[in-house]
Amino acid sequence: MLGEQWLERLAFFVSVIGIVFLFYYSYSAECSFVRVKDIGREMLGERVCVRGTIAWMHCGEKILLFGLNDGNSIKVVEFGDKPANKEIETGKIVSVKGTVKEYLGEIEIIAEKIWQ
Amino acid sequence: MAIELLFFVLAGCLIGSITGIIPGIHANTLAALFLLLPFAESEKAIALIVSMGITHSFVDFIPSIALGAPDSESFLAVLPGHRYLLRGKGYRALMLSIGGGLFGGIIALLSSFFFFSFVSKIESMLPSIIPFALIGVLFLMVLSEKNHKLKATIVIILSGLLGVIVLRENALKNPLAPMVMGFFAVSALLKSLKESPAPKRQSLEAEKLKKKNVLQGSLLGVIAGSTVSIMPSLGPAQAAFLVKKFIGRINTEQYLVLLGAINTVNLIFSFFVLFALGKTRTGIAAALKEAIALKETHMLLIVASTLIAMGFSVIATIMIGKWFFKRINSIPYSMLNESVLFFLLVLVFVLSGLTGVIVMTTSTAIGYYCISAKVKRTNCMAFLMIPTILIYLGI
Numbered sequence: 001m002l003g004e005q006w007l008e009r010l011a012f013f014v015s016v017i018g019i020v021f022l023f024y025y026s027y028s029a030e031c032s033f034v035r036v037k038d039i040g041r042e043m044l045g046e047r048v049c050v051r052g053t054i055a056w057m058h059c060g061e062k063i064l065l066f067g068l069n070d071g072n073s074i075k076v077v078e079f080g081d082k083p084a085n086k087e088i089e090t091g092k093i094v095s096v097k098g099t100v101k102e103y104l105g106e107i108e109i110i111a112e113k114i115w116q
Numbered sequence: 117m118a119i120e121l122l123f124f125v126l127a128g129c130l131i132g133s134i135t136g137i138i139p140g141i142h143a144n145t146l147a148a149l150f151l152l153l154p155f156a157e158s159e160k161a162i163a164l165i166v167s168m169g170i171t172h173s174f175v176d177f178i179p180s181i182a183l184g185a186p187d188s189e190s191f192l193a194v195l196p197g198h199r200y201l202l203r204g205k206g207y208r209a210l211m212l213s214i215g216g217g218l219f220g221g222i223i224a225l226l227s228s229f230f231f232f233s234f235v236s237k238i239e240s241m242l243p244s245i246i247p248f249a250l251i252g253v254l255f256l257m258v259l260s261e262k263n264h265k266l267k268a269t270i271v272i273i274l275s276g277l278l279g280v281i282v283l284r285e286n287a288l289k290n291p292l293a294p295m296v297m298g299f300f301a302v303s304a305l306l307k308s309l310k311e312s313p314a315p316k317r318q319s320l321e322a323e324k325l326k327k328k329n330v331l332q333g334s335l336l337g338v339i340a341g342s343t344v345s346i347m348p349s350l351g352p353a354q355a356a357f358l359v360k361k362f363i364g365r366i367n368t369e370q371y372l373v374l375l376g377a378i379n380t381v382n383l384i385f386s387f388f389v390l391f392a393l394g395k396t397r398t399g400i401a402a403a404l405k406e407a408i409a410l411k412e413t414h415m416l417l418i419v420a421s422t423l424i425a426m427g428f429s430v431i432a433t434i435m436i437g438k439w440f441f442k443r444i445n446s447i448p449y450s451m452l453n454e455s456v457l458f459f460l461l462v463l464v465f466v467l468s469g470l471t472g473v474i475v476m477t478t479s480t481a482i483g484y485y486c487i488s489a490k491v492k493r494t495n496c497m498a499f500l501m502i503p504t505i506l507i508y509l510g511i
Contacts, residue, residue, distance in 0.1 A: 002325045004211065007214065007215060008434065011426065011427040011428075011431055017423050018420045018421070021423065023118045026118035026121060
């Protein structure tokens, strides 16, 4: 016989399996490195990683803008009170993890993490 | 990111619980609204929409059984569920549907790979099979009526005509809601108001269910649910009818388990149909398709969200169900039904305007005729089947 308690325990077990899958998904889907030329409107909303050279930079109080070039260029935007990596300079090679967005008709990456 | 996604899964579960409890509000409607939110293009939308749909499929049995206010997917549960309610065993009926949803969902996930392969293989054959399969089901529905074949035919013709006029003319906003509510909810509520005695005091004792009933019912629910997810316009009601037709005798408890399984299984398999065929068979799958360009990796997120939502739903439905059935006897039952009726009327007016109310009145009349003539209300699903048949036949 299946009692209420049995169903609740099975439900709890199923939830735990789901949470494990969720963490595994987050870990494996964290980021995939792509080339700038492959980033298009079909990738809007996706999280990507791109590596390239900083072609130009503009650093404001709450914003960091730079052009990332790996043969093709894309604009990268980082928002925040204190944009990280102020020591990053034009000409340096960096990796960027962020989400593909569209702003005023132009595809750009809103950065979550920038590292060398 | 995992914590963020978990937050959205739990938010979806909470919203699904609310939509499940309120008769007439379907998770499909809200899923379409969520596409307007800023995070709509991300995996957060997947987590929220999937968990909302799964939770709704569990919780919506509470109003079906307790208030006699089902939607098109759970209306078949009203009759046996309502009988249990009148005997003071409404909570047991709910437990059976919960068992069906949980076990059916687990079996569906475990068999998903085979389902996915099967659907991919038959993809090219489907457009030619579908219209004739649906015509076959309509004939079977009429032939299965022992003494009321003519009345069943009348119901099918009237429902089909209404469906063709409303759906093909595109004259109505949210055309499905008034028809579904009229056929399955309002007609049942009117009947209940006219004839049903007040239910006995509900027993909330910890219910023990027979393993055989739960497992057999869940397995049959998986077969029925997979059929619904492949065939457009075939509802859970007809799938349950077909299973009962081909399998033979199913006891009431197995039948309630089967109904509990069908909705959850249909939803789960509709995700795989979306990936395999790019076709949407549920409103939730349609919202997913609109939200984000789905990749194969998203399947793992959908499975994870489904599992978490299933676990949450079982516990939430038990808690909400106990609360409901404890209080159902303290409110005059007819007043409860009248309130639900009024609410549905207002809802249809808001969703579809005065024309919607007129359509609902018509579908209510057909549904009420069905009940009075002792004809199965599955015949009313012709409102969706006949327009679908005509589309596939190119008429």
